[in-house]
Amino acid sequence: MNDVLGGGSTTHLFAAQQANRYDRQSIIRAYQEATGANLIVMMDQVFSHGVTLLQELLVDCRPDKPLHVLLSTPGGDGEVAVRLVRAMQARCSELVIIIPDMAKSAGTIMCLGANRILMGPSSDLGPVDPQFPINGRLVGAKEIQQAVEDAEKRIAAAPDTFPLYATLLADVNMLMVEQARSAMDRSYSLIEEALECSGMSSSDASTLVEKLKGPLIDEAKYHGATIGPHAARDLGLPIELCDSDSQEWQLIWALWTRYFHLGVWPNGAAIVYEGAKASQVHFNTP
Template sequence: MNPIYSLLSLIFWFIFFFLFLMPALRRYSLNKAREALISTLEEKRKSRVITLIHRQESVGFFGIPFIRYINIEDSEQVLRAIRLTPPDMPIDLIIHTPGGLALAATQIANALVRHKGPVRVIIPHYAMSGGTLIALAADEIIMDPNAVLGPVDPQLQGIPAASILKVLEKKELKDIEDHTLIMADVAQKAIDQMVNYVVWLLMENGMEEEKAKAIAQELATGKYTHDFPLGVDKLRELGLNVSTEVPEEVYQLMELYPQPMGAQVPSVQYIPVPYRTEKKL
């Protein structure tokens, strides 16, 4: 066999395996960096740090992106982390999520509100829908000044439950299909259940019943669209315990959950170093 051909073949296979393994090596490196930063944060805050971060991540040889939401696997892992935490140890749960399965979010919220030690939910950017429900279980919500939560009104097959009930107000009963009537019945139950659950969740953390009911009515009955952003000022106005003292390590941790880079030019770009204004003498 031609030695040059053998050398080229060896180089080709080396490059092929390197490209094939590169995504796995990159994920391993990111995981180790995340674990090191979480350990640093735990030592600083004397707490158990748990992350629930949903970003698009690229996987496989072609770096195909996929979108993640709160699911049962997430609730299993969070509940396991809580079980491994001493009852009196504080928990810091870092959330970045568009929401997800109500059952999974409810399980996480239940476990957090029953934890005897202080529970703090940290939101560097957003925690919508199920993420907001989890945040309501915390003793303290720590948000970036520009971060947002969202309403927790139930959705049925992608339709707001409150909007389904509006049909009963707009039409006479004889003009409404049986399927719509069934959906409206389920919608009313879903709203009532969510309102009662939010009230219970807030009262478990020591909130007065009337205040808890007012917050539940605001967030769970369809007053807003499901993606409406609720900022720090609005949440404080509602009576929630919200702080804006997000630890710097949390922002550093978010940098270790990069969005997948495609062939397109990035839509946001800047010089990634902190700037300081020079002091004038």
């Protein structure tokens, strides 16, 4: 009877209200039984509030077992990404990040700290471009820099256009521009720090950074540029392309579709931090 009620001493109404949560957690437990690993889920922008929410999921994770992390994120703060990776690596024997859809920017930094990265054919990583929240949406540091530099050139060529560009860039101030520049300069170090979190030596991490900094930072023209599993593997990342018919991937896909139905990003309706026991699901309101 406890299974029907959600696995604990709950009322029928509470169990009904939490039925979807119990359904997702039953899939998480089935995945753990099939793989022998702990499984947690993070679907959110990468900012400091997520550190505590993620730590809540790690409390019951045995450090002598692998930790699998189902991750979906548009990115955020690379500094926080490294903190999250350090926290996860401290609670496992091996860190495996699973990407059913996308892990962009700071999410890609998190992947760099994993021992293995599991991707499907349509899974996607992206350029490491620090992001800043502006008017409810994330804007890449490189995009801020490029917009300001382009405006400066156009105003220099045609001073009478100043009011136009002042209006277009009204939400960007000099402090934000300097923060964007500093964040871009720090990107190389963040990539190296994340790689070292996986246990890679400093010399090996430095060598791989030299290979990654072009595709992930310098040559990336657009924040939303795609880096699929084959391209990521060619860069030297520990990519494993999952068999879509395997039990492991079928469970992951069953779980992902339930979160997708909740309305996870890009529309940002739901923020999810969930494991077999702990569960935090928050819904953004307009």
